[in-house]
Amino acid sequence: MVKMRYTSLLLFALALVACLREPAQNTDPVTEQATAQQPTQPLESRNLDMSQPKEVVTPAEYSLSVDPTVLPDGRVRLEISSNIPGIIEVMAGLSIQDQADDDVWIGKTERVRLTNGRGVVILSTNDLPEGNYDAEASFYTRWGLQDDTSRATGISKDLNVSTSLTLTGSGESADEVQFKKNGQKWVMGHIAMGDPWQPVEWVQRFGQYEELPVDRWNPKIIKAYYFPRIDITLIVNILKKEITVWRLGRAHN
Incomplete structure (x- = not known):
């Protein structure tokens, strides 16, 4: 009996040693280390839209410009540009400089339509005196927005721009023309x-x-x-x- 008990204990000990000597699961330590160090990609980055954002122009960034050119025959070509989309209308023209508030205005102006940000008008100057002028363009929100695209901009501020140029015109001096116009105004009123x-x-x-x-x-x-x-x-x-x-x-x- 004692001999059988001893034999059972010996078999149990041999089995325990065999279990302890069984090789561990086959893993590559380098691969395991690399996997552990690899960062996990955030969920939001997996669905990230990589397309470039569209440029948005706010109402405060809309602008107007005027570029005058004196033609060989003395007329003036005004090219008006704006970054307001759609169709708009502006007032563009010429105004002699240094006029007093109560002077009769010397100059001329026309309503100009801009499509896709560009419009042109050509003005005669043979009835204007010689002198220094402002080429001007003005956009007014109350009537300048001409289609749904321009109205959708939300622009609520009028725009005014000017640049200087010198004209020969009729050859008359600006002082004499101003004197004549102011004199006619006085006669008509008095x-x-x-x-x-x-x-x-x-x-x-x-x-x-x-x-x-x-x-x-x-x-x-x-x-x-x-x-x-x-x-x-x-x-x-x-x-x-x-x-x-x-x-x-x-x-x-």
């Missing part, structure tokens, strides 16, 4: 039929006048006095010493 004829005051204000022949009135009673500096003729009843009517330009009746 003189009516029956006003007294005061030649001394007229000469002091507008310079010497020329007497023109009259066509249909008695020249002993009705006279035509032309003031060259303001390009206005007064028809005067010298018998009553009063102004009958005024005319622009040289008038005989």
Whole structure:
């Protein structure tokens, strides 16, 4: 009996040693280390859209520009550009510099349509005096947005831009043209039929006048006095010493 118990213990010990000597699971330590060190890719990066973001222009970044070119015949070509998409309209033109607030404006302007950010207008200058001018362009939100694309920008601020240039124009001096326009404005606003004829005051204000022949009135009673500096003729009843009517330009009746 003792011998059998001893034999069982010996077999159990041999089995235990065999288990301890069984080789571990076959693994590559280098591969295992590399796998452990490899970073795990975040979930959000796996679905990342690698396309470039679209450029968005905010209302504060919209702009306007004007580029003037004096053509060989004296006309002026204005090229107007903007980064406002769609169709818009602007006011573009020429304005003589250094005008006083109460001066009659000297210049010209036109409404111009811009499609895909570009518009052109050509202005004649033969009726403008010689001088320094501003080429100008102005965009007004209240009427300048002309289609759904431009309205969708959300722009709410008017835009104004200008650049300087020198024009020969008609060859007249800007001072003389301004004097003429301001003089005409004064006559239109102050003189009516029956006003007294005061030649001394007229000469002091507008310079010497020329007497023109009259066509249909008695020249002993009705006279035509032309003031060259303001390009206005007064028809005067010298018998009553009063102004009958005024005319622009040289008038005989």
